[in-house]
Amino acid sequence: DTEVTQTPKHLVMGMTNKKSLKCEQHMGHRAMYWYKQKAKKPPELMFVYSYEKLSINESVPSRFSPECPNSSLLNLHLHALQPEDSALYLCASSQEGTQYFGPGTRLLVL
Amino acid sequence: SQQGEEDPQALSIQEGENATMNCSYKTSINNLQWYRQNSGRGLVHLILIRSNEREKHSGRLRVTLDTSKKSSSLLITASRAADTASYFCATGVRAGSYQLTFGKGTKLSVIP
Numbered sequence: 001d002t003e004v005t006q007t008p009k010h011l012v013m014g015m016t017n018k019k020s021l022k023c024e025q026h027m028g029h030r031a032m033y034w035y036k037q038k039a040k041k042p043p044e045l046m047f048v049y050s051y052e053k054l055s056i057n058e059s060v061p062s063r064f065s066p067e068c069p070n071s072s073l074l075n076l077h078l079h080a081l082q083p084e085d086s087a088l089y090l091c092a093s094s095q096e097g098t099q100y101f102g103p104g105t106r107l108l109v110l
Numbered sequence: 111s112q113q114g115e116e117d118p119q120a121l122s123i124q125e126g127e128n129a130t131m132n133c134s135y136k137t138s139i140n141n142l143q144w145y146r147q148n149s150g151r152g153l154v155h156l157i158l159i160r161s162n163e164r165e166k167h168s169g170r171l172r173v174t175l176d177t178s179k180k181s182s183s184l185l186i187t188a189s190r191a192a193d194t195a196s197y198f199c200a201t202g203v204r205a206g207s208y209q210l211t212f213g214k215g216t217k218l219s220v221i222p
Contacts, residue, residue, distance in 0.1 A: 045210070
């Protein structure tokens with residue numbers, strides 16, 4: 001299984017909502033990542049988990065809260081988002097430097 | 111920032127032609143990778159070239175790396191309409207955890 005899955009594919013939420021994005025991989029990779037990508041821009045790193053511990057937080061606002069329940073799962077909890085947070089959120093896992101990306105969750109904040 | 115800069119930003123070619131995209135970066139790297147992204151979806155890894163390598167091939171792809179000039183190029187030969195996508199270079203550095211920093215990307219359009 002060389003796939004990274006993400007749910008949901010699309011999400012529309014209001015600024016007062018709480019929602020979660022989910023990511024799963026069964027490749028045995030011990031590093032997992034969250035990226036944010038705005039239209040016509042490259043992905044920007046948000047968080048890195050290594051062996052289920054948060055190793056990098058790229059100064060992301062606290063309204064984004066990552067969680068790694070186990071080595072296969074990665075969540076991104078969303079609360080009190082702003083319209084400018086609307087973007088494609090990509091999850092990835094890595095082995096020996098190569099990153100494998102999920103299809104992303106397209107988020108719209110109203 | 112060691113973010114890569116791709117050149118050109120956009121490229122339009124006829125099917126069957128070759129496409130060349132260039133990438134420049136600023137700091138030392140462990141490797142350089144190229145990824146493809148079809149309209150608004152996940153990225154697909156194409157090829158990785160290590161800092162001690164100069165050239166690598168994979169099918170119709172050829173990547174070169176010049177660490178003295180801090181630049182790389184991706185050549186796609188005999189392009190197909192299905193190659194239409196955005197292509198990103200990403201510099202890889204291990205600093206504790208392994209990190210990639212993506213360039214701005216080249217949007218390739220292959221006209222049938």
